[in-house]
Amino acid sequence: MEGVEGLSASLRDGVKAQPEFAAAPASWYFLATVKELARKPVRMTFPDGQVYVGFRTESGRLAVISGRCSHMGIDLSLGRVTGERLACPLHGWEYGTHGVCEHIPAGGEIPDFARQVSFPVEECGGQVFFFNRVEARFPLPFFDGTAPEQLLAARRFEFSVEVPWYLASANGFDVQHFRNAHDRVLEGEPVVDSPHPFAWRLTANFRVSGSSFLDRLTKYVSGPRVKLTVTIWCGNLVLVSAQFRRTTSYGMVSFVPQKEGRTWVRDIVWVPRSRTLAGRLLLDPLAAEIRRVFIREFVRADAMVLDGFRFNAYRTIAADNVLVNYLDWLHKLQP
Numbered sequence: 001m002e003g004v005e006g007l008s009a010s011l012r013d014g015v016k017a018q019p020e021f022a023a024a025p026a027s028w029y030f031l032a033t034v035k036e037l038a039r040k041p042v043r044m045t046f047p048d049g050q051v052y053v054g055f056r057t058e059s060g061r062l063a064v065i066s067g068r069c070s071h072m073g074i075d076l077s078l079g080r081v082t083g084e085r086l087a088c089p090l091h092g093w094e095y096g097t098h099g100v101c102e103h104i105p106a107g108g109e110i111p112d113f114a115r116q117v118s119f120p121v122e123e124c125g126g127q128v129f130f131f132n133r134v135e136a137r138f139p140l141p142f143f144d145g146t147a148p149e150q151l152l153a154a155r156r157f158e159f160s161v162e163v164p165w166y167l168a169s170a171n172g173f174d175v176q177h178f179r180n181a182h183d184r185v186l187e188g189e190p191v192v193d194s195p196h197p198f199a200w201r202l203t204a205n206f207r208v209s210g211s212s213f214l215d216r217l218t219k220y221v222s223g224p225r226v227k228l229t230v231t232i233w234c235g236n237l238v239l240v241s242a243q244f245r246r247t248t249s250y251g252m253v254s255f256v257p258q259k260e261g262r263t264w265v266r267d268i269v270w271v272p273r274s275r276t277l278a279g280r281l282l283l284d285p286l287a288a289e290i291r292r293v294f295i296r297e298f299v300r301a302d303a304m305v306l307d308g309f310r311f312n313a314y315r316t317i318a319a320d321n322v323l324v325n326y327l328d329w330l331h332k333l334q335p
Helices: 034-039 165-173 213-221 277-304 318-333
Strands: 028-033 042-045 051-056 062-066 080-082 085-087 101-103 121-124 127-131 151-153 157-161 184-196 199-208 225-233 237-244 248-257 263-272
Touching: 028 034, 028 042, 028 051, 028 248, 034 051, 034 127, 051 127, 062 121, 151 277, 157 277, 165 199, 165 225, 165 237, 165 248, 165 263, 165 277, 165 318, 184 225, 184 318, 199 318, 248 277, 263 277
Parallel strands: none
Antiparallel strands: 028 127, 042 051, 051 062, 080 085, 121 127, 151 263, 157 263, 184 199, 199 225, 225 237, 237 248, 248 263
């Protein structure tokens, strides 16, 4: 059959040419910044109907719980934080950070059903993430060799693309695409490995070959060559480091599944912090904003090409093997 040489062993042995994936993988998702949660609760909805709400208590504790009130199903993100609890906007039932109802204004005994599901939540450099299962399958990852306090997060940028979440992340392992896009020339063969049971990683070297203003500025400021490392956790959380001769940029992408096969792309650019107080106050915010502009244009142009991307294993060739094997690994990872 034409294209069969591009298939991984398990696909050749009978896995569907178009494998089915979960509506949303079990993983960490970016929710909001700490400052946003301090202003009001934040809601996130997945296409399988699951609703989550995150909030920050007056003492600064973070929590993510199921988003529909156990009493009458009201959207808890419309509620308000009172002390250490989140109050339902309709009847005022108050839920603590562990999801248990602790107060009912109407009085009486609190029923056993008055509880929300509580989910793992982590703060990282002012950004808040949650795991969409009761227990996290792995700790919240970060960039190798760095700590959150060493980097500054720029303002996020986000957009939607018409492609399922698992194919959006598969773009990170599409070697054919690397050879045909970005105004970058792939030098040598990429190295693909698995640094963790829930992660796949690709490392590749590129030469900046574009002649646009941004490309010329990149070569002048950072250098003409870049070592790109892409690590994808569970198909939805992507950590990217771009190491140039004179600087390194970091990007964290959270793919949030949406209805009708769309994906919400939420991207956070990180830059190294200066060692001096003056640098941290004056230079770092400027550097973060500049790199955000560079990376936003690069990522957006790349992602827009993905609109309408569909996968059929029997239409692949040998050059697609890395991409196919990634999807095969991701399919097996489904809980």
